[in-house]
Amino acid sequence: MANVSTVFREIGAVVQAMGVTLRALLAGPLTVQYPEQPIAVYPRFRARHELRRYENGLERCIGCMLCEAACPTGAIHVEAAENDPAHPVSPGERYAKVYEVNLMRCVFCGDCETACPVEAIVLGHDFELAVYDRDGFLLTKEQLLNPKVPNVVVRAE
Ligand code: SF4
Ligand code: SF4
The missing domain is CATH 3.30.70.3270 (Alpha-Beta Plaits)
Incomplete structure:
Protein backbone atom coordinates (compact mmCIF):
# COMPACT_ATOMS: atom_id res chain seq x y z
CA MET A 1 0.00 0.00 0.00
CA ALA A 2 2.91 2.23 0.79
CA ASN A 3 4.20 1.67 -2.74
CA VAL A 4 0.88 2.77 -4.30
CA SER A 5 0.86 6.05 -2.34
CA THR A 6 4.46 6.65 -3.39
CA VAL A 7 3.52 6.16 -7.04
CA PHE A 8 0.62 8.62 -6.73
CA ARG A 9 2.87 11.13 -5.00
CA GLU A 10 5.43 10.84 -7.79
CA ILE A 11 2.76 11.21 -10.46
CA GLY A 12 1.48 14.31 -8.66
CA ALA A 13 5.00 15.76 -8.64
CA VAL A 14 5.40 15.11 -12.37
CA VAL A 15 2.02 16.73 -13.13
CA GLN A 16 3.00 19.73 -11.00
CA ALA A 17 6.32 20.06 -12.84
CA MET A 18 4.60 19.80 -16.21
CA GLY A 19 2.22 22.54 -15.08
CA VAL A 20 5.19 24.83 -14.43
CA THR A 21 6.57 24.02 -17.89
CA LEU A 22 3.20 24.66 -19.53
CA ARG A 23 2.79 28.01 -17.77
CA ALA A 24 6.27 29.07 -18.93
CA LEU A 25 5.45 28.03 -22.50
CA LEU A 26 2.21 30.00 -22.52
CA ALA A 27 3.87 33.07 -21.02
CA GLY A 28 5.87 33.53 -24.24
CA PRO A 29 9.57 34.30 -24.72
CA LEU A 30 11.46 36.37 -22.15
CA THR A 31 14.19 37.36 -24.59
CA VAL A 32 14.07 40.61 -26.56
CA GLN A 33 15.59 41.49 -29.93
CA TYR A 34 18.18 43.86 -28.51
CA PRO A 35 19.42 46.31 -29.81
CA GLU A 36 16.50 46.72 -32.24
CA GLN A 37 14.07 46.39 -29.32
CA PRO A 38 14.85 48.67 -26.35
CA ILE A 39 15.31 47.14 -22.92
CA ALA A 40 13.28 48.59 -20.05
CA VAL A 41 15.21 49.35 -16.87
CA TYR A 42 13.99 49.89 -13.35
CA PRO A 43 13.42 53.55 -12.39
CA ARG A 44 16.37 53.50 -9.97
CA PHE A 45 18.74 51.81 -12.42
CA ARG A 46 22.14 53.54 -12.35
CA ALA A 47 24.14 54.02 -15.53
CA ARG A 48 25.82 56.92 -17.36
S1 SF4 B 1 31.58 58.69 -10.16
FE1 SF4 B 1 32.32 57.84 -8.20
S2 SF4 B 1 30.73 58.28 -6.70
FE2 SF4 B 1 29.82 58.53 -8.75
S3 SF4 B 1 28.91 56.54 -9.20
FE3 SF4 B 1 30.98 56.52 -10.08
S4 SF4 B 1 32.27 55.63 -8.45
FE4 SF4 B 1 30.35 56.22 -7.48
S1 SF4 C 1 30.33 69.94 -7.76
FE1 SF4 C 1 28.34 70.16 -8.74
S2 SF4 C 1 27.65 68.08 -9.13
FE2 SF4 C 1 29.31 67.96 -7.63
S3 SF4 C 1 28.27 67.97 -5.62
FE3 SF4 C 1 28.79 70.09 -6.08
S4 SF4 C 1 26.96 70.91 -7.12
FE4 SF4 C 1 26.79 68.68 -7.15
Whole structure:
Protein backbone atom coordinates (compact mmCIF):
# COMPACT_ATOMS: atom_id res chain seq x y z
CA MET A 1 0.00 0.00 0.00
CA ALA A 2 2.91 2.23 0.79
CA ASN A 3 4.20 1.67 -2.74
CA VAL A 4 0.88 2.77 -4.30
CA SER A 5 0.86 6.05 -2.34
CA THR A 6 4.46 6.65 -3.39
CA VAL A 7 3.52 6.16 -7.04
CA PHE A 8 0.62 8.62 -6.73
CA ARG A 9 2.87 11.13 -5.00
CA GLU A 10 5.43 10.84 -7.79
CA ILE A 11 2.76 11.21 -10.46
CA GLY A 12 1.48 14.31 -8.66
CA ALA A 13 5.00 15.76 -8.64
CA VAL A 14 5.40 15.11 -12.37
CA VAL A 15 2.02 16.73 -13.13
CA GLN A 16 3.00 19.73 -11.00
CA ALA A 17 6.32 20.06 -12.84
CA MET A 18 4.60 19.80 -16.21
CA GLY A 19 2.22 22.54 -15.08
CA VAL A 20 5.19 24.83 -14.43
CA THR A 21 6.57 24.02 -17.89
CA LEU A 22 3.20 24.66 -19.53
CA ARG A 23 2.79 28.01 -17.77
CA ALA A 24 6.27 29.07 -18.93
CA LEU A 25 5.45 28.03 -22.50
CA LEU A 26 2.21 30.00 -22.52
CA ALA A 27 3.87 33.07 -21.02
CA GLY A 28 5.87 33.53 -24.24
CA PRO A 29 9.57 34.30 -24.72
CA LEU A 30 11.46 36.37 -22.15
CA THR A 31 14.19 37.36 -24.59
CA VAL A 32 14.07 40.61 -26.56
CA GLN A 33 15.59 41.49 -29.93
CA TYR A 34 18.18 43.86 -28.51
CA PRO A 35 19.42 46.31 -29.81
CA GLU A 36 16.50 46.72 -32.24
CA GLN A 37 14.07 46.39 -29.32
CA PRO A 38 14.85 48.67 -26.35
CA ILE A 39 15.31 47.14 -22.92
CA ALA A 40 13.28 48.59 -20.05
CA VAL A 41 15.21 49.35 -16.87
CA TYR A 42 13.99 49.89 -13.35
CA PRO A 43 13.42 53.55 -12.39
CA ARG A 44 16.37 53.50 -9.97
CA PHE A 45 18.74 51.81 -12.42
CA ARG A 46 22.14 53.54 -12.35
CA ALA A 47 24.14 54.02 -15.53
CA ARG A 48 25.82 56.92 -17.36
CA HIS A 49 25.99 60.20 -15.46
CA GLU A 50 24.12 63.34 -16.40
CA LEU A 51 24.53 66.94 -15.32
CA ARG A 52 21.18 68.65 -14.99
CA ARG A 53 19.96 72.20 -15.57
CA TYR A 54 17.13 74.24 -14.09
CA GLU A 55 14.16 75.02 -16.30
CA ASN A 56 15.54 78.52 -16.94
CA GLY A 57 18.64 76.96 -18.48
CA LEU A 58 21.06 77.62 -15.62
CA GLU A 59 23.29 74.72 -14.67
CA ARG A 60 22.46 73.19 -11.32
CA CYS A 61 26.08 72.47 -10.48
CA ILE A 62 27.59 75.10 -8.19
CA GLY A 63 31.10 73.67 -8.27
CA CYS A 64 31.15 72.69 -4.59
CA MET A 65 33.18 69.52 -5.33
CA LEU A 66 31.29 67.42 -2.79
CA CYS A 67 30.76 64.75 -5.45
CA GLU A 68 34.48 64.62 -6.13
CA ALA A 69 35.18 64.21 -2.41
CA ALA A 70 32.50 61.53 -2.04
CA CYS A 71 33.64 59.40 -4.96
CA PRO A 72 35.41 56.30 -3.61
CA THR A 73 37.38 55.71 -6.82
CA GLY A 74 38.49 59.22 -7.75
CA ALA A 75 36.44 59.10 -10.94
CA ILE A 76 35.24 62.72 -10.79
CA HIS A 77 37.29 65.83 -11.50
CA VAL A 78 35.78 69.28 -10.87
CA GLU A 79 37.34 72.69 -11.33
CA ALA A 80 35.21 75.55 -10.05
CA ALA A 81 35.18 79.19 -11.17
CA GLU A 82 33.44 82.37 -10.01
CA ASN A 83 30.18 83.26 -11.72
CA ASP A 84 29.99 86.52 -13.65
CA PRO A 85 26.93 88.24 -12.04
CA ALA A 86 25.96 89.65 -15.44
CA HIS A 87 26.05 86.23 -17.11
CA PRO A 88 25.83 83.54 -14.44
CA VAL A 89 26.24 79.91 -15.45
CA SER A 90 24.63 78.64 -12.24
CA PRO A 91 22.55 80.20 -9.44
CA GLY A 92 25.43 79.99 -6.95
CA GLU A 93 28.55 82.09 -6.54
CA ARG A 94 30.52 79.48 -8.42
CA TYR A 95 29.98 76.99 -11.21
CA ALA A 96 31.86 74.00 -12.56
CA LYS A 97 34.27 75.27 -15.19
CA VAL A 98 35.51 71.72 -15.68
CA TYR A 99 33.50 68.63 -14.84
CA GLU A 100 34.75 65.21 -15.90
CA VAL A 101 33.74 61.65 -15.08
CA ASN A 102 36.12 58.82 -15.84
CA LEU A 103 33.95 55.79 -16.56
CA MET A 104 36.99 53.51 -16.42
CA ARG A 105 37.15 54.19 -12.68
CA CYS A 106 33.44 54.51 -11.88
CA VAL A 107 31.75 51.63 -10.07
CA PHE A 108 28.25 53.21 -10.39
CA CYS A 109 27.77 53.32 -6.63
CA GLY A 110 25.75 56.56 -6.78
CA ASP A 111 27.68 58.26 -3.96
CA CYS A 112 28.23 61.36 -6.12
CA GLU A 113 24.48 61.62 -6.67
CA THR A 114 23.82 61.28 -2.93
CA ALA A 115 26.47 63.87 -2.01
CA CYS A 116 25.25 66.57 -4.39
CA PRO A 117 23.23 69.23 -2.50
CA VAL A 118 21.40 70.47 -5.60
CA GLU A 119 20.77 67.23 -7.54
CA ALA A 120 23.04 68.37 -10.32
CA ILE A 121 24.79 65.06 -10.96
CA VAL A 122 22.55 62.04 -11.41
CA LEU A 123 23.04 58.56 -12.76
CA GLY A 124 20.81 58.09 -15.78
CA HIS A 125 19.55 55.09 -17.70
CA ASP A 126 21.98 55.04 -20.63
CA PHE A 127 23.92 51.79 -20.25
CA GLU A 128 25.23 51.57 -23.82
CA LEU A 129 28.71 52.73 -22.89
CA ALA A 130 30.92 50.84 -25.34
CA VAL A 131 33.47 52.98 -27.18
CA TYR A 132 36.36 52.27 -29.52
CA ASP A 133 39.13 53.93 -27.51
CA ARG A 134 39.92 54.62 -23.88
CA ASP A 135 39.53 58.40 -24.24
CA GLY A 136 35.85 57.83 -24.96
CA PHE A 137 35.35 56.79 -21.35
CA LEU A 138 36.28 60.26 -20.11
CA LEU A 139 32.98 62.15 -20.11
CA THR A 140 33.31 65.91 -20.49
CA LYS A 141 30.98 68.51 -19.02
CA GLU A 142 29.48 69.08 -22.48
CA GLN A 143 28.65 65.39 -22.83
CA LEU A 144 27.28 65.22 -19.30
CA LEU A 145 24.98 68.19 -19.91
CA ASN A 146 23.60 66.60 -23.07
CA PRO A 147 22.66 63.00 -22.29
CA LYS A 148 21.29 60.71 -24.98
CA VAL A 149 18.54 59.33 -22.73
CA PRO A 150 17.27 62.14 -20.46
CA ASN A 151 14.77 60.09 -18.48
CA VAL A 152 15.93 60.29 -14.89
CA VAL A 153 13.12 60.64 -12.36
CA VAL A 154 14.03 63.18 -9.68
CA ARG A 155 12.16 64.42 -6.64
CA ALA A 156 10.05 67.56 -6.91
CA GLU A 157 11.55 70.92 -5.99
S1 SF4 B 1 28.91 56.54 -9.20
FE1 SF4 B 1 30.35 56.22 -7.48
S2 SF4 B 1 32.27 55.63 -8.45
FE2 SF4 B 1 30.98 56.52 -10.08
S3 SF4 B 1 31.58 58.69 -10.16
FE3 SF4 B 1 29.82 58.53 -8.75
S4 SF4 B 1 30.73 58.28 -6.70
FE4 SF4 B 1 32.32 57.84 -8.20
S1 SF4 C 1 27.65 68.08 -9.13
FE1 SF4 C 1 26.79 68.68 -7.15
S2 SF4 C 1 28.27 67.97 -5.62
FE2 SF4 C 1 29.31 67.96 -7.63
S3 SF4 C 1 30.33 69.94 -7.76
FE3 SF4 C 1 28.34 70.16 -8.74
S4 SF4 C 1 26.96 70.91 -7.12
FE4 SF4 C 1 28.79 70.09 -6.08
